[in-house]
Amino acid sequence: MKVEGKEEEILKILEENARISDKEIAKMVGLDEDEVKQTISELENRGVIRKYKALINPEKAGIEAVQALIDVKLSPERTVGYDSVAERISRFPEVKSVRLVSGEYDLSVLVEGNTMRKVAYFVAEKIAPLEQVRNTVTHFLLKTYKENGEIYEEEEKGKRLAVTL
Numbered sequence: 001m002k003v004e005g006k007e008e009e010i011l012k013i014l015e016e017n018a019r020i021s022d023k024e025i026a027k028m029v030g031l032d033e034d035e036v037k038q039t040i041s042e043l044e045n046r047g048v049i050r051k052y053k054a055l056i057n058p059e060k061a062g063i064e065a066v067q068a069l070i071d072v073k074l075s076p077e078r079t080v081g082y083d084s085v086a087e088r089i090s091r092f093p094e095v096k097s098v099r100l101v102s103g104e105y106d107l108s109v110l111v112e113g114n115t116m117r118k119v120a121y122f123v124a125e126k127i128a129p130l131e132q133v134r135n136t137v138t139h140f141l142l143k144t145y146k147e148n149g150e151i152y153e154e155e156e157k158g159k160r161l162a163v164t165l
Contacts (some may be wrong), residue, residue, distance in 0.1 A: 003048060006031060006113075010039055012050070040148040049087070057152050066140065067096070067112045068119045070127060071105035073135040082106055085132045094122050116140060 113119040
């Protein structure tokens with residue numbers, strides 16, 4: 001069932017601010033508060049809304065974590081294609097996301113660990129040995145500038161550009 005109309009408006013509002021009240025949403029979309037509560041409940045029950053989550057800037061929070069994007073080339077299984085290996089990789093707690101992608105590689109896997117060594121070990125010991133995996137390439141993420149539409153570091157107010165001659 002496709003999301004349309006008021007449901008779509010409510011989803012856009014919640015994507016921007018999941019802490020907004022039902023009362024405020026009702027004003028914004030022209031429904032009463034009970035209709036908004038019911039619509040959100042239906043969206044949750046249908047699995048459209050999967051989770052409410054805060055977006056945290058790890059640098060400002062002092063969180064020392066290493067993330068890497070792992071490109072994975074696979075030999076698809078005859079009857080299930082890429083799904084079974086993608087589901088298997090998804091079950092590891094180090095894995096934050098798994099996506100089927102076009103191009104030279106088949107999966108893009110976002111992995112997080114405490115150190116580069118732990119991430120490298122995870123790839124070498126958990127992903128690479130899987131029977132369908134033909135090749136992996138690891139890209140360590142060095143800095144995040146923007147995440148889920150949020151720019152992490154706004155330009156400092158009043159900061160002047162250097163003048164060169």
